[in-house]
Amino acid sequence: MGKYYLAVDIGASSGRHILAELKDGKMELEEVYRFQNGMQEKNGALCWDHEYLFREIKNGMKKCKELHKIPESVSVDTWGVDFVLLDADDRVLGDTVGYRDSRTQGMTEKVETCISQEELYKRTGIHWQLYNTIYQLEAVKNTHPEYLEQAESILMTPDYFHFLLSGQKYMEYTIASTSQLLSAATGDWDWDLLELLGFPKKIFRSVSMPGTVAGCLRKEVQDEVGFNCKVVLPASHDTGSAVLAVPAKGEDVVYISSGTWSLMGVERKEPDCSLESMEADFTNEGGYDHRYRYLRNIMGLWMIQSVKKELTEDLTFGEICEMAAQESIESIVDCNDESFMAPKSMIKAVQQFCRKTGQQVPETTGEMAAVIYNSLARCYADTLEHLETNTGRHYDTVYVVGGGSRAGYLNELTAKYTGRRVSAGPTEATAIGNLAVQMLSDGMFADVDAVRDCIRRSFEIEEY
Template structure:
């Protein structure tokens, strides 16, 4: 039986439990369990089925013994901003409403009438997105004040899953920063801001950093699993875990490529300056209280929706192959337009945008895919220009991590568009970062520098450079 740590990595469309351990100077990963995650409609809102997610986590833990693993620890990461509220009896007061729900439409602008946009940014350093937790809570304040009055506990999605495992209530640092309610300098809940908004500050929990031990799983779960298990905090915001797995951060811009594309650099301090505000960059918390200075760009979500619109007739690899055959199709969309956040039909929305902007309207699956990939590359280039403008320097390298790093066409497009060296990998960046945080907490890896050396030794990376045009 192989001892391991378990990474629970849950994204917008699926979740996995991955076993990780060290062997012969390398990190070894093995997938234990995979499950679907999708939005369900409850009471007129798009929500996550959080009870099902916890059930799948338990199912995965049960599978470890069948796969000849003995897990010593477990860590959970998910997307950011979404949360639940508990009452005085620790019962759910709210559903886990998704950031893709339309309930926050107009809320951001209303908050600005109470707290200025500039003050919000200068204190929290977080970019303005209509679905940030602050605007979700303000929606409740305005439309369901009785819920907020009854609320005794605020837990983000991974915090709640950790509570179900351990019975301990905490808020993890990297995910807490995404709420736009944590002061970037004190790294604590901004109580003055909460008071201004009329939101009960007592329901927020103590903020703990990654690598913190929460505790062991509940006694009844020890009986159910047949073994004990330490619950350790990774960066519970999946991007925070993924960025830990960037093989090299010096002079490198990273793109965490998945449902969303997160493009930025790692910093030791927040950049809360006017230019960063104007460009809508964020300063999200990272490992060891570092900052992820990045921009949130619509990512492969668009292709996930396109795939569904075609009734899953084509695989992602087939879309790439078909897009490669449409070399002369050049229409592009603004991937960050809110119309692409949760459209009824992504293909129709892409076609409509091209028509409205007097471009050639894509007709075939290959043209649709080419349009999306080209548009993402242009959006990346714009963000890189902004980063380099803020830093007043040119970065030599781009590291693409996460599931999107498998998309060779997009990697080449990024190299061609930016004229920079693109290093693709590791693909399982989030799980790697999750496992690495646990191994550091267990004193099996000394520090982040050693984590990154380990990643370079353990996982395949592929380099892309700009294609030279052939004359004549």
């Protein structure tokens, strides 16, 4: 029997359980379970169903038992910024509202009465985004102050699932950094900032680094899934895990973690909290081994995913790419425009943007996809230009990891607009990074460079 590790990788639209083992110096993956995810309207807000998600986490673990492949450890990674508040009896206070909900409208102005955006960036290194935890907590403070009064703890989404699995409460560094409440200097909570904003400091635990062993499965979970194993904190923010799986070494590496969001940036040992960095829309999120993910958030494949849901035709993403490649439409939209955040119709939102800016309006599926893919690639090129200016470095290759690495047409466009070589893969980057932290924690690798060497040998990489 091999030595297995289990990654539970939960994205905005789906989750999956990936088992891994090392064989002949290579990492071998096996998807054992997959489930759907998405926000649902509840009490007038867009919410996550955490009870359902935890049931699915356990269901996937049961599959491991059925396969007679018991993992040494399990780790959960998710999207960033969202959280739960727990009372003294560890009951969730209120609904588990998600980042696409509109409750944060007007909250930036309220936060700015306490601290300017410039000072906030200087302290945290995190770029302003309306959905950041800081603004969500401000919304709670203004609409449900009783929740903060009753709260005994706050846990980010993956931290909450680790708590349900192990019974132990931890706040992991990479996911905590997405809150815009961590000090860029210390890597821990900015306690003075919390006090300034009127957020109860008692509910925040000091952050823990990826690789921390949270404990073993709770007895109830052991009985349900049929085995016991360690619970290890990965780089709990899915992008933190994905960046760890970039198959390249050194600081002269620019990556795109391509999925629902496109996160484009570099790894750095020090944050850049300058005004110039803020004005260029860059953020300094936490990475493995206290590194910084210096990157820009780009709307990503969310746009094409949303279009696909509206189509009456049953098309695959590959077929949509092929249709887009046949079009010559030159219209470009700003992928980060607020109108694309959560429109009732993405198709109408793109058409309206083109109409408003005096460009050709896409009418067919192929034209719509071509506009979106070309707009994404143009945005990547603009981001690369800013990265090189801000870091003073030149990047020969753009490394694309994650589900978007399979989008050959988008990769070709990225190479065209950036004028650089594009290295695409591995596809399962988030799960691989999650698993890598577990293996590092278990002593299977000496360091990050050894992990990345293994990843290069283990998975197919395409170049454009």
